[in-house]
Amino acid sequence: MGTTLLPGGAGNYVLGVDRACPGCQEPLTAPHMLLHCPNHKAQRDHLEAALHSHGLVLNLSNVLDPKGGARGPVFSALAKKLLDCQRTDKI
Numbered sequence: 001m002g003t004t005l006l007p008g009g010a011g012n013y014v015l016g017v018d019r020a021c022p023g024c025q026e027p028l029t030a031p032h033m034l035l036h037c038p039n040h041k042a043q044r045d046h047l048e049a050a051l052h053s054h055g056l057v058l059n060l061s062n063v064l065d066p067k068g069g070a071r072g073p074v075f076s077a078l079a080k081k082l083l084d085c086q087r088t089d090k091i
């Protein structure tokens with residue numbers, strides 16, 4: 001974890017890549033997209049509820065590598081979030 005091709009990271013190395021999130025203009029990184037963007041709070045709440053139901057907090061490690069029985073429900077909630085946010089072109 002840590003290196004992605006999201007514009008917030010790729011824009012550091014590739015000329016002409018707009019690093020900004022189209023929703024709020026913060027750098028579009030994985031933590032921003034999955035944890036912090038204020039424009040997708042409703043979708044993130046569903047993901048956070050899936051994590052909490054398995055005793056996990058919302059952080060990048062738990063979202064991308066949930067352990068044990070949380071794996072299926074968290075990945076389902078993550079897929080729904082990405083689809084609802086129309087961000088599947090970014091992954």
Ligand SMILES: [Zn+2]
Nearest residue numbers: 021023024037
């Ligand atoms: Zn944003």
